[in-house]
Amino acid sequence: MxxxxxxxxxxxxxxxxxxxxxxxxxxxxxxxxxxxxxxxxxxxxxxxxxxxxxxxxxxxxxxxxxxxxxxxxELHWKEQRVTSGDNLSTLFQRAKLSPIDVYKVSSSKAGRALRNLYPGETFRFGVDSDGLLAELHYIKSPLERHIFTYNNGSYSAEKKLLEPDVLISYREGVIKDSLYMAGKEATLPDKLIMELANIFGWDIDFVFDIRRGDSFSLTYEDRYLEGEKLGAGNIIAASFTNRGKTYQAVRYTNSKGRSNYYTPEGRSMRKAFLRTPLDIFRISSGFNLRRKHPIHKKIKAHRGVDYAAPRGTPVYAAGDGKVIASGYSKPNGNYVFVQHGQTYTTKYLHLNRKKVRKGQTVRQRQLIGTVGSTGYATGPHLHYEFLVNGVHRNPRTVKLPQSRPIAQAEKVAFLKATKSRLTQLAKYQQATQLASVQHNNSSAN
Ligand SMILES: [Zn+2]
Incomplete structure (x- = not known):
């Protein structure tokens, strides 16, 4: 029809x-x-x-x-890629289309889909010989496109979603210099190296506690569309051994459709506090295991941790809470203090910029400032303090509140869904161990 x-x-x-x-x-x-x-x-x-x-x-x-x-x-096709700062008007202009065309498309019922454009998305304009925009393809991703068609004076649209083929891949690595380097060596995409650090970053201090010989392994989704690789999807199951202790995580999507990582027993990997209130991949010294933290050693009676990072690196609230101070003093420079419930307070010093005001409520991982060298600081770094009932504790070693286990109603489904994923990871691990044993034996012969 x-x-x-x-x-x-x-x-x-x-x-x-x-x-x-x-x-x-x-x-x-x-x-x-x-x-x-x-x-x-x-x-x-x-x-x-x-x-x-x-x-x-x-x-x-x-x-x-x-x-x-x-x-x-036949339509004449033009293609335009969305770059930062683009909107519908700039794109249409580049495609030699008029503001009236912009209006007609965006005011149509289906025009909602065009409200938020992101860099990297693509528009294909199908113009007929009269200069009429007969078809517009808005390609949000290889898997999602919106086809606008001109019909009796207005545009209607159809959303097309494609399902990729998903294959499971396995990688493992041993850390020599840094997690990032080891990940690269294992040919893991950057996105997955960061996701791996995010999954285990609650338990493992990737800035100070990573050692040579620490190891990881993981299974993840590799997505294909019509035989062409789209890139990596999510990590499915992963294992990380830090200083002899092994942590495991598995992805699970609950009945409400929300995905998270859990221990095999069903405890959330996510904790009430970030172990490191910065993106660890921005911390220069955390990246290189041989470099130590010069500022930390020089300051006496030091009551926190110093993270050397480039000026402007985002600083996040370690947990949900309320800003109880946001100001400036000569020793601290720009500072922000956050209170978390009755028991915990976190302090962030020497900030280049403060991004929150006193009295403001903040969520975990919300941007509260940027790294700087204001106050008594020899170079750009974040000085971070963690207080329990008003007493300074070492943020690196302080025992953090336990995370909540998976809801009882979900437990059976969780165990059923995750068992095979963890078994699969274990099988891959054994297979590579076996392969390396055989390799060693044969080279000994
Ligand atoms: Zn310090």
Whole structure:
């Protein structure tokens, strides 16, 4: 039905454009519609077949009209990629389309989908020979596109979602210099190295406690579309051994559709406090195990941890709480103090910029400032303090509140869903161990 509408709309547009040929075309119209009614309701088939019956019918009556066909039916395509600062108007302008076109598309019912554009998305403009925007493809990702079609004076849209093929991949590595380097060596994409650090970063201090010989292994999704690799999806299960202690995590999507990482027993990996209130991959000294923290050693009676990081590195609230101070003093420079419930307080000193005000409520991982060297500081770093009932504790070693276990109602489903994932990880681990044993034996022979 849609195809027939599309076609009749199109033929009507020919009427408007070629009034002198009105009669010829209209006599062909009935035949065309009849012929097309028997064709499959599929877009690509439709495009391939549309020209044929029409050409045939018209040729019989008026050969001179053949010049209209089939070029008149083909759209001229232009492509524009969204870059930062783009909006619909700038994109349409670059595609040589008018503000009226922008209005018509965006004011249509389906125009909602075009409200938030992101860099990297693509627009394909299908313009007919009259300069009319007949089709607009908004390609949000290889898996999601919105097709806008001009129909009787307005645009309608159809959202198309494609399902990728998902294969499971396995990687493992041993740390020599840094987690990042070891991840690279294992050919893990950056995104997954960071996700790995995020999953275990609650338990393991990736800045200070990573040692040579620490190891990791993980299974993750590799996504393909029509044989072409789209990139890595989520980590499914992972294991990290830090100084002889092994931590395991497995991904689970609960009945509400929310995904999280849990221990095999069903405790959330996520804790009430971030172990490190900065992105660890921005911390220069945390990256290189051989470098120590010069500022930390020089300052006597030091009551916190110093993280050397480039000026401007985001500083996050370690946990949900309320800002009880946001100010400046000579020794501290710009500082922010956050109170978490009755028991805990965290302090962030020497900030370049403060991003929160006193009295403000903050969520865990909310930006509260940026790294700087204000106050008594020899270079850009974050000085971080952790207080329990008003007493300074070492944020690196303080025992943090236990995370909540998975809801009792979910427990059975959780165990069922995650068991096979953990077994799969273990099988891969054994297989590579076996392979390396055989390799060693054969090289000994
Ligand atoms: Zn300090």
């Amino acid at each position: 849609i195809n027939l509408q599309k076609l009749s709309g199109f033929l009507l547009s020919i009427f408007r454009e070629f009034p002198r040929r009105h009669l010829i075309v209209s006599s062909a119209l009935a035949g065309c519609l009849l012929a097309l009614a028997t064709y499959p309701n599929n877009d690509t088939d439709f495009k391939r077949q549309i020209a044929e019956p029409i050409t045939l019918v018209i040729e019989e009556r008026a050969p001179e009209v053949v010049a209209l066909e089939p070029q008149e039916f």
